[in-house]
Amino acid sequence: MPVKSSEITPEKVYKRRRVLIGAGVGVLAVPLIDKAYGVFQDKQEQLEKPLSQVTTQPSAELEPLVPTPYETITSYNNYYEFGYGKGDPAKAAKTLVTSPWSVEVGGEGADKPGVYDIAELKGESAIENHIYRFRCVEAWSMVIPWNGIKLSDVIKSAAPNSKAKYVRFTTVNDPEQMPNADWAGGPYVEGLTIEEAMNPLTLLATGIYDKPLEQQNGAPIRLVVPWKYGFKYVKSIVKIELVEVMPKNTWWLQNKREYGFYANVNPQFDHPRWTQATERVIGELGRKPTLLFNGYAEEVAYMYPELDNRLYFY
Amino acid sequence: MGLRWLPIATRKHLLNIGLCLLLIWGIYEATIGPDLVSNLRDFTGRYGAYLLLITLLFTPFSQRFTWVKRNLWMRRNIGVWGFVYAAAHLLIWITLEFYFDWALMFDEVAGNLFILLGILAFVLLTPLALTSNNRAVKYLSFRKWQLLHSLTYVAIPAVIVHHFMAQKTAVLEPLLMGSVLILVLVWRYRHAR
Numbered sequence: 001m002p003v004k005s006s007e008i009t010p011e012k013v014y015k016r017r018r019v020l021i022g023a024g025v026g027v028l029a030v031p032l033i034d035k036a037y038g039v040f041q042d043k044q045e046q047l048e049k050p051l052s053q054v055t056t057q058p059s060a061e062l063e064p065l066v067p068t069p070y071e072t073i074t075s076y077n078n079y080y081e082f083g084y085g086k087g088d089p090a091k092a093a094k095t096l097v098t099s100p101w102s103v104e105v106g107g108e109g110a111d112k113p114g115v116y117d118i119a120e121l122k123g124e125s126a127i128e129n130h131i132y133r134f135r136c137v138e139a140w141s142m143v144i145p146w147n148g149i150k151l152s153d154v155i156k157s158a159a160p161n162s163k164a165k166y167v168r169f170t171t172v173n174d175p176e177q178m179p180n181a182d183w184a185g186g187p188y189v190e191g192l193t194i195e196e197a198m199n200p201l202t203l204l205a206t207g208i209y210d211k212p213l214e215q216q217n218g219a220p221i222r223l224v225v226p227w228k229y230g231f232k233y234v235k236s237i238v239k240i241e242l243v244e245v246m247p248k249n250t251w252w253l254q255n256k257r258e259y260g261f262y263a264n265v266n267p268q269f270d271h272p273r274w275t276q277a278t279e280r281v282i283g284e285l286g287r288k289p290t291l292l293f294n295g296y297a298e299e300v301a302y303m304y305p306e307l308d309n310r311l312y313f314y
Numbered sequence: 315m316g317l318r319w320l321p322i323a324t325r326k327h328l329l330n331i332g333l334c335l336l337l338i339w340g341i342y343e344a345t346i347g348p349d350l351v352s353n354l355r356d357f358t359g360r361y362g363a364y365l366l367l368i369t370l371l372f373t374p375f376s377q378r379f380t381w382v383k384r385n386l387w388m389r390r391n392i393g394v395w396g397f398v399y400a401a402a403h404l405l406i407w408i409t410l411e412f413y414f415d416w417a418l419m420f421d422e423v424a425g426n427l428f429i430l431l432g433i434l435a436f437v438l439l440t441p442l443a444l445t446s447n448n449r450a451v452k453y454l455s456f457r458k459w460q461l462l463h464s465l466t467y468v469a470i471p472a473v474i475v476h477h478f479m480a481q482k483t484a485v486l487e488p489l490l491m492g493s494v495l496i497l498v499l500v501w502r503y504r505h506a507r
Binding site: 071076080084086138140254273277282286287 | 412422479
């Protein structure tokens with residue numbers, strides 16, 4: 001027999017509430033199970049999908065790298081010019097026009113400066129494919145199959161002279177195309193030492209999974225330095241300068257205590273507010289240990305003789 | 315308020331259902347996008363902090379607004395839900411983020427003020443949540459109960475500082491929360507008997 005609401009006694013209300021809470025928990029479980037299944041399926045698909053031939057496989061591989069799903073790589077991004085949320089760039093970045101695009105290569109350290117169209121830049125050297133670990137300073141990670149050219153090829157063709165001690169990169173900065181263009185009070189700037197720039201691991205990426213870069217991933221061309229934290233991977237590059245003085249990179253200017261110039265991955269040196277000993281693999285549960293130089297120590301450790309110097313590791 | 319014709323018990327249920335639905339909505343939203351774990355962790359943490367901060371506003375506002383004074387009962391429900399959100403936040407951290415890896419968790423906590431503050435706040439809030447019922451007030455006597463619950467003035471500042479330290483750049487929101495907190499604390503200090 002149906003009970004009128006006015007007849008409900010406190011005990012019944014109490015029991016009803018239990019039913020409600022139970023129902024609530026049930027509702028909670030549905031999207032979670034659905035999501036977990038989705039993560040599992042994506043992984044299966046990625047394993048089955050053949051990738052184009054990898055031209056060089058870094059020797060430090062401890063386990064076969066399973067690339068993060070394309071949908072994840074293209075929907076989870078830090079690109080503050082398009083908003084602070086991880087999902088913002090994928091939504092907002094489509095306004096960035098990436099073709100035609102030219103990159104200015106110059107600076108006092110370049111004897112042969114020039115302005116190159118993206119096609120010219122790519123045409124000068126063969127596109128290489130590299131599956132690299134990607135480690136963000138925020139302690140999360142992905143595995144990304146990049147397509148790109150060696151930065152060293154671009155630098156060589158600019159004929160570096162003795163003044164070329166550092167390389168300074170600049171991201172496009174256009175308020176018309178970027179809703180949050182002024183977040184850092186100027187264009188995003190990053191830098192490398194010339195030695196780091198010439199390292200064969202260092203790429204100028206133009207694609208992921210054999211597809212041209214999406215805007216949120218830094219289209220049409222962005223830096224890849226797999227042994228460093230993600231903020232070094234400057235996106236949508238318009239200028240590459242060979243310079244004599246260490247460039248002032250954007251994150252260092254934002255917070256000199258928390259972000260440095262070198263930003264090499266090292267589990268021994270924590271961020272002032274969180275540990276760098278472990279990382280969250282996006283799309284997986286739990287954490288895994290972070291590797292020295294993100295697993296690329298064999299290829300890059302020669303550049304940093306003092307492994308206990310914090311200067312190199314934040 | 316237009317809901318005065320409803321019995322107070324019904325209004326309590328509506329508030330509880332609302333805050334439960336908010337949690338369900340947050341969990342649903344968190345499943346959108348690739349990073350389920352940090353979405354869940356951040357939603358429960360942020361909204362738990364909002365709810366806890368709101369509980370501190372009842373006393374000062376009740377002096378000025380009769381509507382608040384008549385609805386002081388809401389503070390208990392909001393506070394308990396704030397604790398539920400905080401508990402979910404901690405559980406997500408233990409299960410989904412660290413996958414019960416206690417050694418790793420210990421490393422993360424040791425010497426890390428940011429996380430220590432969060433844990434401190436949770437430890438302080440636990441007895442408050444457990445005594446948020448009439449029976450406990452009677453059992454403890456109102457004086458002692460009130461003294462115990464003045465722990466909110468330690469726990470909630472810890473929550474806000476924890477929230478502030480969790481931000482990479484977007485510090486405006488925790489700073490606003492901090493300003494509200496400071497205003498409340500100043501008010502309490504000046505009106506202390």
